[in-house]
Amino acid sequence: MRRITIFDTTLRDGEQCPGASLTPPEKLEIARQLARLGVDVIEGGFPIASPGDAQAVKMIAQAVKGPTIAALARSLPHDIDAAAAALAPAKKKRIHVFLATSPIHRKYKLRKAQAEILRQAVWAVKHARKYARDVEFSPEDASRTEPEFLHQVLEAVIRAGATTVNIPDTVGFAIPDEFGRLIKGITERVPNIERAVISVHCHNDLGLSMPNSLAAIKNGAGQVECTVNGIGERAGNASLEEIVMTLKIRRNFYQARTGVDTTQIIKTSRLVSSLTGIAVQPNKAIVGGNAFRHESGIHQDGVLKHRATYEIMRPQDVGLSGSQLVLGKLSGRHAFAQRLAKLGLRLSKGELDRAFERFKALADKKKDIYDDDLTAIVEEGLPAAQEIYKLVYVHTTSGSDTVPTATIRLEREGKVAQDAACGDGPVDACYKTINRMTGLSPELVDYTLRSVTKGRDALGEVAVKLRHRGIEVAARGTSTDIIEASAKAYVNAINKLLSSSTRRAYLGRRSAPHP
């Protein structure tokens, strides 16, 4: 089984994605996560391009241990010197030099003949070798270069000391059979090729970066260049997670493996997405929000009976806690009952049938059905939520030099009790006091305040969401005084929690939690 080198270029080619720009500390944070993910090479940037890139490569070279740290350079002295300077602190470093070789780039961009390109490439590799033993050479636009000239360049740069030769499909023009043949041709026709690793670097302009990279692996490539979430110039680069998971799931077919810890994939994807600001499309393979979600009833039923009916990989293998059955209008009774059970709502067959009918009616009108909706569906027809506690009085003191304190009076079954507590602010002080008086300490999952009328005497509405022992409830409170609105919303939510427990007890299948 061959070991494929994973060369991550998220911080260099990935950052060339329109709209993505990372500060040096953000690049360092991603690089540390890439090291945890277990990539072999991290291309930290293009030091000559900007002082920020040079600084980022330097910070990564200093701090990140494990992977080889690479930096990009054109085949020019200043570029190579800048890359070498930025990489100086790295324990394992690689200088990656490139020069375009295709006729179109030679004629219009570089205005150089083949012989000149050949000389410059050889010079660049020799110059880079003065700084590093590990030197990669990329003939840019290799897939549109005459194969004979490409072979000549590769042989010459290997002789000059290149340890990896990278074959970029710079404009995403290649197609898998052809690209596979190109790699095979290199293994057969470049006489000294066994002295270097063949790498590939595929862009996604035709959506073929993945199949092209895989065809290259099948035909002898030992390194793949890729980015997290497939971000990169234009339509992006081959996506790391897709390559790694394909090699894992279809190991026997490819007879190849990587050193990546796949359970770190989701964490890495989310970090890259949040720091670059580039959202991952929901249907993106492996890391998209829908990749392990099932909505159709037939699929949900299959997954519940045997996960492998509709899943070719375990969500846990990429770092998720499990698959998700999304409840919507296509969901079946099996998934519905299972979700209710998870919420602690175990119904008789008749109750389940009636609740399922109400669920279907709601799902026709509402795309996403949340746990709150399910609880409401089940509780429909049961005794209404009771006003167990009534807010009688609220008074708070706060200010820049005062410890925020709240005094609350609550009425329960005709009896009024009073208590006071301090908090981080007047609202927090109210909630701490109410918790103490009711004996509950739910988690405040959400708090929003908005004005529902206009003017200085506007009515404020507070909406809170509380979670307690697996039950989540939402409630509102309104008042011209936002502290009172906050306290009312909280007491209403506590009442819902308590009556929800009572109603569960009424269902007779689960003991009520508190009080």
Ligand code: KIV
């Ligand atoms: O796409 C490309 O050709 C590149 C090279 C610099 C490797 O990014």
Ligand code: ZN
């Ligand atoms: Zn590229």
